[in-house]
Amino acid sequence: MSRDWPLWEVFVRSRRGLSHIHVGSLHAPDAEMAVRNARDVYTRRNEGVSIWVVPSAAITASSPDEKDSFFDPAADKAYRHPTFYEIPDEVRHL
Amino acid sequence: MDTTQADDAREAEFNAIIDADGRIEPRDWMPEQYRRTLIRQIAQHAHSEIIGMQPEGNWITRAPSLKRKAILMAKVQDEAGHGMYLYSAAETLGVSRDELLDLLHAGKQKYSSIFNYPTLTWADIGAIGWLVDGAAITNQVPLCRCSYGPYGRAMVRICKEESFHQRQGFELLLTLSRGSEAQKAMAQDAVDRWWYPSLAMFGPPDDASTHTEQSMRWGIKRFTNDELRQKFVDMTVPQSEVLGLRLPDPDLRWNAERGHYDFTQPDFDELFRVIKGDGPCNRQRMAHKVAAHENGAWVREAAEAYAAKRSAEQEVAA
Numbered sequence: 001m002s003r004d005w006p007l008w009e010v011f012v013r014s015r016r017g018l019s020h021i022h023v024g025s026l027h028a029p030d031a032e033m034a035v036r037n038a039r040d041v042y043t044r045r046n047e048g049v050s051i052w053v054v055p056s057a058a059i060t061a062s063s064p065d066e067k068d069s070f071f072d073p074a075a076d077k078a079y080r081h082p083t084f085y086e087i088p089d090e091v092r093h094l
Numbered sequence: 095m096d097t098t099q100a101d102d103a104r105e106a107e108f109n110a111i112i113d114a115d116g117r118i119e120p121r122d123w124m125p126e127q128y129r130r131t132l133i134r135q136i137a138q139h140a141h142s143e144i145i146g147m148q149p150e151g152n153w154i155t156r157a158p159s160l161k162r163k164a165i166l167m168a169k170v171q172d173e174a175g176h177g178m179y180l181y182s183a184a185e186t187l188g189v190s191r192d193e194l195l196d197l198l199h200a201g202k203q204k205y206s207s208i209f210n211y212p213t214l215t216w217a218d219i220g221a222i223g224w225l226v227d228g229a230a231i232t233n234q235v236p237l238c239r240c241s242y243g244p245y246g247r248a249m250v251r252i253c254k255e256e257s258f259h260q261r262q263g264f265e266l267l268l269t270l271s272r273g274s275e276a277q278k279a280m281a282q283d284a285v286d287r288w289w290y291p292s293l294a295m296f297g298p299p300d301d302a303s304t305h306t307e308q309s310m311r312w313g314i315k316r317f318t319n320d321e322l323r324q325k326f327v328d329m330t331v332p333q334s335e336v337l338g339l340r341l342p343d344p345d346l347r348w349n350a351e352r353g354h355y356d357f358t359q360p361d362f363d364e365l366f367r368v369i370k371g372d373g374p375c376n377r378q379r380m381a382h383k384v385a386a387h388e389n390g391a392w393v394r395e396a397a398e399a400y401a402a403k404r405s406a407e408q409e410v411a412a
Contacts, residue, residue: 003192005398007185024248025182027191029401041178044171045255064121 007056008034010041012048020052028053112313117243120186128312131305132242133187134203135314140180141198141205145379147173149213150222158216165262166219172255179248186244199384207365208295210373217270217277217284223263224337225285225292225330231256232326233296241313264333271338278338285334286342294360296323302362327357 005027011020023042028034034053043051062070078084087094104123111118118124147170154170157163181191197203208226213219234253240246270281297303297319309315317325327346334341349356367373 004190023251024179025185026178029397030404032404033397033401040171041175044168044175061121064119065123 005029008038008053009056009059010034010038011052011054012038012042013050014048016049020050023047025056031055112241112311115313116241117246118241119243127308128314129187131309131312131314132245133184133189135309136180136184136187136245137189137194137197138204138206140177140184140194141203142209143173143177143180145205145209145383148379148382149209149211149375150219152213153216153219156216157219162266169223169259169262172259176252176255179251180245183242183244183248195387199380199387201371201380204369205379206295207368207373208291210368210375210379211287211291212375214287215280215284217267217280218288220263220266220270220281221284221288223259223261224267224333225263225288226295227256227259227263228330229292229295229326231260232322232329236316236322239313239316264337267337267339281337282339285339289342290360293323293326293357294362294365296320296326298362298365299359324354327355331355 006029007025007027008031009025010023012023013020026034026037026041028037031053035051038051038053042048074080105125108118108122108124108128111122118128150166150170150173154163154166157166181194184194185191194203198205208229213222231253234249234256237249238246238253240249267281267285270277272278300306300318300320303319306315306318310318331341331346343358346355346357368376371377
């Protein structure tokens with residue numbers, strides 16, 4: 001049985017206008033201390049203006065084993081991309 | 095499909111990702127030996143960062159100015175941070191942090207042999223930054239492209255920060271080298287003592303390195319020990335000329351034919367002795383690490399008690 005504190009995933013917004021991005025994880029006894037530890041571990045050089053911590057156990061992920069079938073529906077839909085459409089060269093701003 | 099066929103298919107997929115220079119992520123299937131190799135390497139790397147705080151921490155109270163003290167504290171904090179990044183990368187492979195600490199404390203996992211050498215003078219802080227961190231960067235830059243995603247990402251963060259470590263060391267030595275005669279002599283003495291242990295950081299020569307071939311096949315390692323050692327020497331010699339300090343190798347000279355410097359190899363017997371536990375500071379480093387962990391127990395207990403109290407209060411309020 002591990003004596004470890006719960007594991008938290010850390011997300012940092014590097015500046016206003018950008019999304020929070022996953023930067024790593026850490027152990028802490030509760031969310032508040034996780035945020036403080038995250039500041040010391042992941043933002044010693046002004047890497048962020050905002051931090052999220054999420055209990056790692058709370059994350060639900062797609063399974064890597066079924067990644068082919070899971071993402072298949074998007075694979076054959078090239079018409080969802082603008083490059084699918086042939087437009088005469090002389091057409092501008094399209 | 096029976097189990098063997100399923101395993102074969104997953105191994106083929108793993109190999110295809112490796113061959114295409116792709117990245118393996120935590121929940122992907124991976125060969126057990128790949129997982130074990132990474133746990134061993136990442137844990138050893140994490141332990142090195144943590145033990146590496148000791149030789150430098152030795153000089154924090156005696157730094158010659160407030161500026162140097164602030165720089166050294168920031169550097170030692172970085173080492174702790176690097177240890178944390180790496181432990182969390184290792185944990186993605188299914189090992190707990192407690193297990194890793196227990197293995198270190200029981201002497202069952204290693205840390206870099208370089209941290210078993212003492213820091214005798216202030217100039218050693220400069221020599222560690224310039225040579226030891228310089229050697230570490232040479233090792234670590236290729237690890238940013240390691241096939242295991244979480245390790246590579248941790249290394250990207252570490253390499254950015256190591257650059258400050260190396261530059262502050264070089265600047266410290268340059269200041270001493272351009273100072274009084276006694277200061278220059280102290281800088282030279284530090285370089286004399288740290289040069290060969292730094293060369294030994296790259297590990298045994300290629301023909302004696304047990305892990306290199308498989309690690310290169312798996313994209314964990316990108317260059318051999320000898321290639322990295324040569325790269326480090328080639329980078330460092332011109333820097334020593336700017337510093338005005340001599341590298342303690344009478345046979346160090348440019349070889350135009352090879353396009354590299356020829357140099358004397360470190361004493362690998364000494365390296366193996368230090369790895370086995372017989373370096374100048376092995377016992378002291380481990381005793382200090384274990385004592386710090388045990389003496390910190392009350393802090394961990396207090397943090398847990400605080401968390402429990404807060405969560406009880408929140409339940410009452412709800």
